[in-house]
Amino acid sequence: MPSSAPARALRLGVAGPVGTGKSSLIATVCRALAGELRLGVITNDIYTDEDARFLRSAGVLDPERIRAVETGACPHTAIRDDITANLLAAEDLESDFAPLDVVIIESGGDNLTATFSPALVDAQIFVLDVAGGGDVARKGGPGIARADLLVVNKTDLAPYVGVDVAQMVADATSAREGGPVLALSRTDEASVAQLKAWVRAVLASYRAGEHTAIDPGPMAPHFHAEEGGYTHSHDGSAHTHTH
Numbered sequence: 695m696p697s698s699a700p701a702r703a704l705r706l707g708v709a710g711p712v713g714t715g716k717s718s719l720i721a722t723v724c725r726a727l728a729g730e731l732r733l734g735v736i737t738n739d740i741y742t743d744e745d746a747r748f749l750r751s752a753g754v755l756d757p758e759r760i761r762a763v764e765t766g767a768c769p770h771t772a773i774r775d776d777i778t779a780n781l782l783a784a785e786d787l788e789s790d791f792a793p794l795d796v797v798i799i800e801s802g803g804d805n806l807t808a809t810f811s812p813a814l815v816d817a818q819i820f821v822l823d824v825a826g827g828g829d830v831a832r833k834g835g836p837g838i839a840r841a842d843l844l845v846v847n848k849t850d851l852a853p854y855v856g857v858d859v860a861q862m863v864a865d866a867t868s869a870r871e872g873g874p875v876l877a878l879s880r881t882d883e884a885s886v887a888q889l890k891a892w893v894r895a896v897l898a899s900y901r902a903g904e905h906t907a908i909d910p911g912p913m914a915p916h917f918h919a920e921e922g923g924y925t926h927s928h929d930g931s932a933h934t935h936t937h
């Protein structure tokens with residue numbers, strides 16, 4: 695191993711709107727790579743450990759290797775502004791199961807703009823699905839534009855929702871100025887193999903000291919329905935609420 699090899703596991707973030715298939719994608723990665731890589735997973739949910747329980751029940755990884763962070767009202771704060779709970783969870787996982795190769799961190803998804811801080815993850819995947827409509831990729835946002843990989847998920851559903859996957863991928867590629875876009879379905883083995891190859895390649899580059907964590911940029915201000923409803927922004931310095 696080169697002397698510049700990092701001392702800890704690669705931390706890989708998975709963000710995207712609710713229901714686009716983040717937990718399922720993580721289950722797919724675990725199923726595909728658990729035989730060759732030592733993996734751990736951290737989930738972020740507002741008030742529950744639902745995603746962690748889903749992943750444990752999927753039987754793709756030792757349940758002890760899946761930890762849940764409960765984020766409270768804004769699930770984005772814990773992956774962007776105050777990342778302490780996630781950092782501690784990642785460090786705990788790594789010390790309990792040393793050595794790990796990859797720790798995957800799932801964001802609690804509720805809008806299009808969630809991004810991870812580069813202080814928490816080394817690389818991030820943003821997940822859209824065809825059921826959200828073919829236009830979503832064109833609308834952009836920091837995760838869509840600048841995550842390390844954009845996944846257009848559930849391509850098996852495209853014929854039923856009238857989405858042209860090739861066009862959606864072309865729009866996404868143009869919104870990302872050529873950055874990688876992967877059309878994925880858990881039922882399409884070729885696409886799963888591409889996802890697996892992408893994770894392997896990022897890990898190899900991270901281990902060689904050649905990978906730089908990119909900040910996709912802060913999230914746009916967004917609304918939360920809890921506590922009577924408030925608009926909320928993560929602009930890097932101030933963490934503001936407007937009721």
Ligand SMILES: Nc1nc2c(ncn2[C@@H]2O[C@H](COP(=O)(O)OP(=O)(O)OP(=O)(O)O)[C@@H](O)[C@H]2O)c(=O)[nH]1
Pocket residue numbers: 711712713714715716717718719745802803804847848849850851878879880881
């Ligand atoms: N048809 C199809 N359905 C999928 C695929 N991947 C996920 N799903 C389904 O999409 C739904 C949402 O998947 P999840 O993995 O729970 O999505 P999520 O983004 O983790 O959801 P939240 O954690 O609630 O934000 C579930 O019913 C999955 O079974 C896929 O490739 N094809």
